[in-house]
Amino acid sequence: MRRSGRAVAALLALTLPFWLANPYVLHVVIMAGIFGVLALSLNLLLGYTGQLSLGHAAFFGIGAYTSALLTLRLEWSFWVALPAAATAAGLAGWCIGRLALKLRGAYFVLVTISFAGVVSLVSINWMDLTNGPLGLPGVPPPELGPWSLRTKRAYYYLVLAAVAASSLACKRLVGSRIGRAFVALRENESLAESVGVDVTHYLVLAAVVSAGLAGMAGSLYAHYTRFVSPEVFLFTYTVTMVIMVVAGGKGTLAGPLVGAGLFTALPEALRAVTSWQWQMLAYGVLLVLLVFFLPRGIVPALTAVRRRS
Amino acid sequence: MLAVRDVAVRFGGVAALDGVSFEVRPGTITSVIGPNGAGKTTAFNTITGYLRPTRGEVTYDGARLTGLRPSAIARRGIVRTFQRTSVFPALSVVDNVRVGLHLSGTAGLLEVLLGRRRLRDEETRLARQADEIVEFVGLRHRRAEIASELPYGEQRLVELGVALAAGPRVLLLDEPGAGMSAPEKGVVSGLIRRIRDQGATVLLVEHDMRMVMGISDTVIVLNGGRVIAEGAPAAIQAHPDVIRAYLGSASA
Numbered sequence: 030m031r032r033s034g035r036a037v038a039a040l041l042a043l044t045l046p047f048w049l050a051n052p053y054v055l056h057v058v059i060m061a062g063i064f065g066v067l068a069l070s071l072n073l074l075l076g077y078t079g080q081l082s083l084g085h086a087a088f089f090g091i092g093a094y095t096s097a098l099l100t101l102r103l104e105w106s107f108w109v110a111l112p113a114a115a116t117a118a119g120l121a122g123w124c125i126g127r128l129a130l131k132l133r134g135a136y137f138v139l140v141t142i143s144f145a146g147v148v149s150l151v152s153i154n155w156m157d158l159t160n161g162p163l164g165l166p167g168v169p170p171p172e173l174g175p176w177s178l179r180t181k182r183a184y185y186y187l188v189l190a191a192v193a194a195s196s197l198a199c200k201r202l203v204g205s206r207i208g209r210a211f212v213a214l215r216e217n218e219s220l221a222e223s224v225g226v227d228v229t230h231y232l233v234l235a236a237v238v239s240a241g242l243a244g245m246a247g248s249l250y251a252h253y254t255r256f257v258s259p260e261v262f263l264f265t266y267t268v269t270m271v272i273m274v275v276a277g278g279k280g281t282l283a284g285p286l287v288g289a290g291l292f293t294a295l296p297e298a299l300r301a302v303t304s305w306q307w308q309m310l311a312y313g314v315l316l317v318l319l320v321f322f323l324p325r326g327i328v329p330a331l332t333a334v335r336r337r338s
Numbered sequence: 339m340l341a342v343r344d345v346a347v348r349f350g351g352v353a354a355l356d357g358v359s360f361e362v363r364p365g366t367i368t369s370v371i372g373p374n375g376a377g378k379t380t381a382f383n384t385i386t387g388y389l390r391p392t393r394g395e396v397t398y399d400g401a402r403l404t405g406l407r408p409s410a411i412a413r414r415g416i417v418r419t420f421q422r423t424s425v426f427p428a429l430s431v432v433d434n435v436r437v438g439l440h441l442s443g444t445a446g447l448l449e450v451l452l453g454r455r456r457l458r459d460e461e462t463r464l465a466r467q468a469d470e471i472v473e474f475v476g477l478r479h480r481r482a483e484i485a486s487e488l489p490y491g492e493q494r495l496v497e498l499g500v501a502l503a504a505g506p507r508v509l510l511l512d513e514p515g516a517g518m519s520a521p522e523k524g525v526v527s528g529l530i531r532r533i534r535d536q537g538a539t540v541l542l543v544e545h546d547m548r549m550v551m552g553i554s555d556t557v558i559v560l561n562g563g564r565v566i567a568e569g570a571p572a573a574i575q576a577h578p579d580v581i582r583a584y585l586g587s588a589s590a
């Protein structure tokens with residue numbers, strides 16, 4: 030049953046651009062995929078180690094700028110720029126991890142917020158490198174052999190591959206002793222230490238992997254919109270990611286993807302039917318309802334229902 | 339051999355430990371007793387790296403433990419439990435124990451991400467070991483239940499399972515029988531004996547004198563942060579200073 034369900038989902042995902050020809054809808058799906066990678070990345074920290082990063086847009090932005098600059102200025106191939114973007118963001122994650130995770134909790138939240146603020150300021154003011162508030166236009170689309178992935182349909186498959194790879198990475202991580210160490214730190218840090226879990230090592234590791242994934246999402250975003258500006262560091266991006274993870278179900282594998290799909294599609298759907306004020310209101314009401322009725326998120330609630338039946 | 343040498347710990351004006359020295363002979367059950375506030379838990383915290391002593395040191399087989407982090411001390415085979423019940427609340431019983439097996443695994447980040455075959459063998463081995471430990475502490479019927487939803491006595495057994503999973507050469511138990519019924523305490527005593535018989539050294543803090551006197555090879559008595567007596571259970575029970583310390587605290 031589960032297996033056939035998964036096969037159907039895979040088939041739908043693989044054929045989607047052929048029966049969903051509307052480019053606008055396809056655009057929303059691609060954005061949902063990019064946010065899906067971001068939500069997966071935030072979930073590693075928030076859902077598994079229990080640390081809230083409110084500066085996650087910084088890792089996303091670092092990835093976007095790294096990839097854009099490497100392809101524009103140094104004319105690197107996208108396929109090299111993508112891992113480089115993940116590495117640059119991962120390095121930033123390492124610094125933040127070393128710096129902030131000794132303190133943890135509220136301090137970690139504060140350090141991540143300030144870090145995002147600083148990186149955003151750099152992107153605005155370092156004109157020579159980033160072109161300041163004007164941003165970097167003309168980021169090239171990825172090339173694959175003789176093809177250029179400039180169509181939405183082609184880019185959809187690239188993002189789909191990234192979502193699949195990120196999910197697989199998270200799944201393997203969570204099912205390993207590394208993932209168990211993450212969860213142990215969330216559940217009971219001193220007990221985890223007493224059985225040999227090195228707190229600093231695993232928290233920094235989680236920060237690095239999480240930031241690296243976010244950097245990869247940033248690169249995908251840059252080469253999709255072909256434009257990077259300091260807006261990538263906007264706090265609203267971080268808030269959106271947190272909402273996706275919490276609403277979908279933090280600490281689950283499917284939750285962030287469900288949340289990303291819902292909260293990318295929802296604002297677009299609302300935009301089609303009502304004015305801006307009503308959109309915000311509806312969005313807010315839905316959030317309150319979700320928090321009220323499904324405090325642990327959509328996926329854990331569904332799992333509980335299925336177990337009961 | 340675990341050795342505590344001239345250890346002092348101060349909290350502000352309070353001397354929780356005031357020049358404590360003792361050794362724990364390998365392969366024994368050694369108990370630390372003393373009235374409330376005597377410094378027993380403080381001694382455990384110092385040995386396992388949760389507290390830095392203001393003076394003195396702890397060594398194991400001649401190597402200094404003082405200054406190491408708790409996880410590094412666990413890596414050397416010195417594993418403790420906590421006085422206040424301490425489990426991974428949202429995890430099932432068997433998953434609690436699987437976390438305890440952390441040091442028996444070797445998988446690193448790259449191997450995990452690449453999904454190496456060797457890993458699957460390791461995971462199978464760890465799962466089997468976890469089941470054996472769950473069985474050993476007598477919680478097989480609770481295997482898949484969430485730890486925080488178990489009755490108190492069984493949560494204490496989960497803790498014991500987590501600590502055992504870490505493969506202790508020296509196991510420090512802080513009041514494992516507290517709040518348990520008499521039959522449950524009997525079960526714990528039996529487990530402690532079996533752990534010792536399998537080659538581990540047990541350092542036990544416990545208020546239940548029947549349990550202490552029944553299973554200990556050596557008893558160390560702390561009072562006011564100092565060792566006031568040390569010896570075989572029978573000798574300790576007859577020791578005038580010990581009797582005075584306990585009567586004093588009972589009448590207070």
Ligand SMILES: Nc1ncnc2c1ncn2[C@@H]1O[C@H](COP(=O)(O)OP(=O)(O)OP(=O)(O)O)[C@@H](O)[C@H]1O
Nearest residue numbers: 349352354372373374375376377378379380381421
């Ligand atoms: N973190 C701390 N801060 C301040 N004082 C402390 C702290 N921990 C322990 N103490 C004090 O140190 C002394 C020894 O406490 P400890 O917990 O080691 O006693 P104990 O022998 O384990 O007692 P019990 O049998 O009640 O568990 C007590 O006076 C206690 O109040």
Ligand SMILES: [Mg+2]
Nearest residue numbers: 378379380421
């Ligand atoms: Mg105590």
